[in-house]
Amino acid sequence: MIDTSQLMVSVSGVRGRVGEGLTPEVISHFAAAFGAYVLRRGPGKTVVIGRDSRVSGPMFVRAATAALQSVGCDVVDVGISATPGVQLAVEDLGAAGGLAVTASHNPIEWNALKFIGPTGMFLDAEEGAEMRAFLDGEIPRAGWRDLGGRTEDDGAVQRHLDRILAIPFLDVERIRERRFHVALDCVRGAGGTIFPRLLEALGCTVDAVNLETDGLFPREPEPVAENLGELEALVRRTGATVGFATDPDVDRLSLVSEEGRAIGEDYTLALAARLVLAHRPGPVVTNLSTSRLLDDVAEAAGVPLVRAPVGEINVARRMQMERATVGGEGNGGVILPDVHLTRDAPVAAALVLQLLAESDRPLSALAAEIGRYEIVKEKVARPRQPLDAVYEALAARFPDAEADRQDGLRLSWHGERKWAHLRPSGTEPIVRVICEAPTRDEAASLVETLRAALPE
Ligand code: MG
Numbered sequence: 001m002i003d004t005s006q007l008m009v010s011v012s013g014v015r016g017r018v019g020e021g022l023t024p025e026v027i028s029h030f031a032a033a034f035g036a037y038v039l040r041r042g043p044g045k046t047v048v049i050g051r052d053s054r055v056s057g058p059m060f061v062r063a064a065t066a067a068l069q070s071v072g073c074d075v076v077d078v079g080i081s082a083t084p085g086v087q088l089a090v091e092d093l094g095a096a097g098g099l100a101v102t103a104s105h106n107p108i109e110w111n112a113l114k115f116i117g118p119t120g121m122f123l124d125a126e127e128g129a130e131m132r133a134f135l136d137g138e139i140p141r142a143g144w145r146d147l148g149g150r151t152e153d154d155g156a157v158q159r160h161l162d163r164i165l166a167i168p169f170l171d172v173e174r175i176r177e178r179r180f181h182v183a184l185d186c187v188r189g190a191g192g193t194i195f196p197r198l199l200e201a202l203g204c205t206v207d208a209v210n211l212e213t214d215g216l217f218p219r220e221p222e223p224v225a226e227n228l229g230e231l232e233a234l235v236r237r238t239g240a241t242v243g244f245a246t247d248p249d250v251d252r253l254s255l256v257s258e259e260g261r262a263i264g265e266d267y268t269l270a271l272a273a274r275l276v277l278a279h280r281p282g283p284v285v286t287n288l289s290t291s292r293l294l295d296d297v298a299e300a301a302g303v304p305l306v307r308a309p310v311g312e313i314n315v316a317r318r319m320q321m322e323r324a325t326v327g328g329e330g331n332g333g334v335i336l337p338d339v340h341l342t343r344d345a346p347v348a349a350a351l352v353l354q355l356l357a358e359s360d361r362p363l364s365a366l367a368a369e370i371g372r373y374e375i376v377k378e379k380v381a382r383p384r385q386p387l388d389a390v391y392e393a394l395a396a397r398f399p400d401a402e403a404d405r406q407d408g409l410r411l412s413w414h415g416e417r418k419w420a421h422l423r424p425s426g427t428e429p430i431v432r433v434i435c436e437a438p439t440r441d442e443a444a445s446l447v448e449t450l451r452a453a454l455p456e
Pocket of ligand 1: 104248251
């Protein structure tokens, strides 16, 4: 039996600290179960595998590859790759599924497996439950005649680039003519495989740090503003037009303005959406915890904004349903269906450069035009009552707010341009409260109001 007590297991992946819970045996068990699941579903028996740059990556790729072969899957290894690049490879090769060996923005001691279905999207709750049957039961192994094979594919990055450069409203010549000066920080993650090539194709002059793909992250790898001091200094020193920072698996993009200030990840999706909606007005989808900046962008474009439960796959599925033209998450994860239904940092960077090319104003001014909000986050002790009853009581207590019960409770006051989202933690006996309002005082006072209204 596999001990999962030290692991974080979700429908679309398994994550843990290397050596403490996350071992080759664990990776092998999950990969074999995934392989058995995709073989039953098809189409075919090919599984794409790729990884970010973490030191533990090659070891886990070998364990996962052996496990996939043992159930009869043919493995195509794309090497160090952006997670969206692995997902695109699944689509391009018509594979039955894919595995990304990456712990995304988590610190250096973590690694993880993420499960990708034949569409190139992560497994959703239903698919994850189907796979669960193999995890908990007997995994059918192949005999010697039926073991899977293994090949390497070094074309994934080029195909990913080709797809981005073919975005219908991306005017490559117009961007190239501007000869943008870009500062870049890939945190020694997988971004070094694609970002320099993308920026070169778009005619940019690049000053970069941390392009090595050795996984020795020189700082906390999450691209939140407080981790981007080196990139801010690089922008100031070189006079760059914009700074791009990505996380180790290259699905989140964070921006530094020409003033050398990290403007916060919420602006990535807001700015990208503004550009996309100018060319293709249509519904926008994001999660319940994403900034109101996006409501303002959607409102200005005269299109609806639809909110889905937190989790990339929930946003992506909802985008399919709504036929959204753009969507994503406030953490810098932009999803453009023209390329594929997953967060993609190189796509986001191309959209931001197109926005700059269409404007004569700098990034700081474009961000300021959208607006500004303050978010305050707080943890409160989980009430003893069932949470459903707590949510009912809160919704009744604030009848002037619109209540959304898809994922915890979200209360929004459109006229006052503020909202609150309450969700239980999956790992601690607490409820997380996130509030956003035009000023910090208003957001903090909303947190206090909700805290006071919560039963013991
Ligand atoms: Mg990531």
